[in-house]
Amino acid sequence: MPNAMVIGLGGVGSVIGRKLHDYECFDKIVLADIDPTYAHVLHNTTKRSRFEVISLNAMETAKVAAAMTQHKIAVTLNACNCYTNYSILDACLKAGSHYIDMAADIYSAPGVKKPGKNSFEHEIETYHSRYLEKDLAGLLCLGCDPGAVNIFARWAMDRLDTATSIRVLDADNAEVKGYRFAVLFSPETLFEELNAVPYYVKDGKVTAGRPLETEIEWFRFPEPIGLQQCYAVAHEEGVSLGIYPPFVEKGVKYSVFKYSISDKVYHVAKSIDLLNLDTWKKVKVDGVEVTPIRVATANLPKPAQLGATVDGYSCVGTEVRGTKERKRVEYFIYTMDSHRDAYEKWGYSLTVVQTGIPPALAAKLLVTGKLKERGVMMPEALDPEAFMENFSREGLEIYVEKREVERM
Secondary structure (H helix, E strand, O other): OOEEEEEOOOHHHHHHHHHHHHOOOOOEEEEEEOOOHHHHHHHHOOOOOOEEEEEOOOOOHHHHHHHHHHOOEEEEEEOOOHHHHHHHHHHHHHHOOEEEEOOOOOOOOEOOEOHHHOHHHHHHHHHHHHHHHOOOEEEOOOEOOOEHHHHHHHHHHOOOOEEEEEEEEEEEOOEEOOOOOOOOOOHHHHHHHHHOOOEEEEOOEEEEOOOOOOOOEEEEOOOOOOEEEEEEOOOHHHHHHHHOHHHHHOOOOEEEEEEEOOHHHHHHHHHHHHOOOOOOOOEEEOOEEEOHHHHHHOOOOOHHHOHHHEEOEEEEEEEEEEEEOOEEEEEEEEEEEEHHHHHHHHOOOHHHHHHHHHHHHHHHHHHOOOOOOOEEEOHHHOOOHHHHHHHHHHOOOEEEEEEEEOOO
């Protein structure tokens, strides 16, 4: 049986590890981190553990490749920060391992950022043909959003004759008890996303907006979340779904990612941006170099600490509008769950669980031959059927709403 490797054992990496261990198709799962503390916790708390823990710096490409070769790794799941993507993509090429990650650098239009940081497009351009030559798959941005939501879009698109728009929508009504202010995933990532230029596709062209001032609308999510104000936010799928050639050929001219946030989060994000604290570029304070975003978030509770204090629901979904047999059709495919239920079942926050299930399932589908695509690609390029058949049974509850409008 094949072996798998998870690099980066935070909350998402731990969920991925647990899921892989549940699959009988893997012989051994290697847990790798520069600090393997949480990897050891997972190993020591797992009955009849098939985990093997190693210390590894994801940025040391040669050592990562050597570890993959030594342990005969068939598929590697990168649960680190996206700045490690290129290093691990290179290592997988050298060692002959499939590759899966959960995020890329936030999209920037060509010319705005240096090419090496130009998100999923540059990774595809750099690695696609090389992965094809070695019969390997490199699956980019395959978490929940991006990730599962891209697969929702593909599933709906496959059922339509034509399509006009794709909106990815993320809402949460969580309440965190005992803290004046807290966020459910990396606060540095949250404020970086909220204050980055939101790129989306409008009239068939990639368009830049203003942070928290663009494409604002009210959307009614399924109960108990209900009506929420949503903002266009920088996310990979907001662009990728609108420029994917098969979708464009069906008529898609609009795609966007929108996030609902509370008034408190909105004002905190605006304040951090106004004070120019949402940057990783170090500045000197009293003769000491500090990273502004790290200082701004230093006193916030760690997301991993919040599971037992969170109540409420999360809903992440994809709305696709188009036509079928000359009827107007609208799909809303979404996952929705309770923060409390997720923590009681998994011991991790719902956000972490939603992100960890899709890549683990993808790894299983790859090594069992049910995912046959090769090369480097975004999730919308994958056949969605095996994912949609398995998401709910894997723990990512999926719901489909469909509306048809017919002229009388």
